[in-house]
Amino acid sequence: MQNKENLISKEKTTKQNRIWVRIASACNNTCLFCLDSEAQNWTFPSEEKIKKDIIDWFKPWMENRVIISWGEASINPKFPEYIRFAKEVWYDRVQTVTNWNMFAIESFCKKVFDAWLEEVTFSFHWHNSTLHDYLVNTPWAFKKSLKWLIYIKKYYPNIIINIDIVVNKINVSYLPDIVKFFMKLWVYEYDILQIIPFGRWFSTYKEKLFYNVEDYREKLKETWELSKIPWMYMWTNRFYPEVFEWYEDLIQDPRKIKSEVMWESYEIFEPFIKSKWIIKPDCYWDKCDVCFQKQYCHDFINESNVLKSDYSNYEIISWEEFPSLVFAKYWESMQDFINYLSKINKPLINIPKCLWWTWIYQFYNDIKENDTLEDYTYKYIKNLYRKKSLRCKTCKYNNECKWIHLNFIRSYSFSLLQPIK
Ligand code: SF4
Ligand code: SF4
DSSP, X not given: OOOHHHHHHHHHHHTSEEEEEEOOBOOSOOOTTOSSXXXXXXXXXOHHHHHHHHHHTOOTTSOEEEEEESSOGGGSXXXXXXXXXXXXXXXXXXXXXXXXXXXXXHHHHHHHHHTTOOEEEEEOOSSSHHHHHHHHTXXXXXXXXXXXXXXXXXXXXXXXXXXXXXXXXXXXXXXXXXXXXXXXXXOOEEEEEEOOSOSTTHHHHHHHHOOOGGGGHHHHHHHHHGGGSTTOEEEEESOOGGGGTTOGGGSOOGGGHHHHHSTTXXXXXXXXXXXXXXXXXXXXXXXXXXXXXXXXXXXTTSOOOXXXXXXXXXXXXXXXXXXXXXXXXXXXXXXXHHHXXXXXXXXXXXXXXXXXXOOBOOXXXXXXXXXXXXXXXXXXXXXXXXXXXXXXXXXXXXXXXXXXXXXXXXXXXXXXXXXXX
16 A cells, blocks of 8 residues: 555655756767657757756745756766856755766766765666666676765765666566665665657667566566665656556656656647647657557547536536645545545546446546647646556446546555446
8 A cells, every 4th residue: 555654755845846957968878768869969058048047947935956967967067067056046956867977086076066966866777787788888887887876875975866777678677676786785765767768769679678567567566665665765757657556655746747748848749739739749659659648648639528618516526736635625545535425416527437426527628728738738637647547457447437537546546446347
């Protein structure tokens, strides 16, 4: 069952204003699964633009975190200067994501930590040289990285170190072992990322790197189980929520979809939505089947109206932005929520048949306004980001069912849904 404490503590972190600033369109590794490769042309954005982004995206009324990232940020010669600048703008936390290569220079470590870099996410995709070096396509990468991870742990013990792992067909069976290996080095924060179908080598490596999550459910579960170890802080990224049954606190915040389509991808997705899905992104077609975003890009496009505008005789069960708000508006426990639904004397909207006898949903056509990217994304997150359990396959309503909003699953777990035989 999901861990409510973890869920609420992660909620605090996701309420931060987190911004990603690109300072390099270049990298000194050539990972097979790189999702940034198409944006790389061996240039650095101008200092003026970088500093403007850092200033413009700061929100004084919030806790602010800047992640200096994209490409390999540390190869920009002004990297330490941008760290210092972000601290001067008053960011609460300055973080970077790196492949380690630059951190293998003692003087470089001193410079960036003196500039007040506080958190470093290092990418490791295996726990020995052979396959890590193969996956990042760089000889000696693992040995060097490991040496410097140990160095920083020893000489800069206050720096927060976490590890990100891109999960793919080659390493998925060993995922629990990879995490356990780094736990022995006292790393207790992980970002586990599902591979996504972008980058230069997708067509070459599709068969080798992409896997069917259902075939590896046990290994994934074994990994999620490690999230329950005290002090462990595990985040997941771009996985289908269905793989987290019993571990629902690991499901990514639905609002994360905004950062997928708004930031650097704005120019791709804005015409797509504005043209009512006619001007398609380049990735449309062959990549969609292995993409975590398929529901956003495909599933609600052709839905027809099920309701007309008069909702007065219905009770709309709408999402709440955070699980803590779901608990406050509805109930703390799953059973109380079910009892609450059963006592409402109107037909319910947005609730599946296993929880209520009516079967009425809002679709995008019911709630559309301007067809802008912001509008669709907001409406998608608020109303359409619905999911069901893998167990639903045994339910007689499986094909027609339109599921329940993800935040109810995050709050009450997948066991809320009970297949009807
Ligand atoms: S689902 Fe969307 S983002 Fe993913 S490959 Fe298809 S069009 Fe691109
Ligand atoms: S398919 Fe799943 S969510 Fe839908 S009615 Fe059946 S059990 Fe409930």
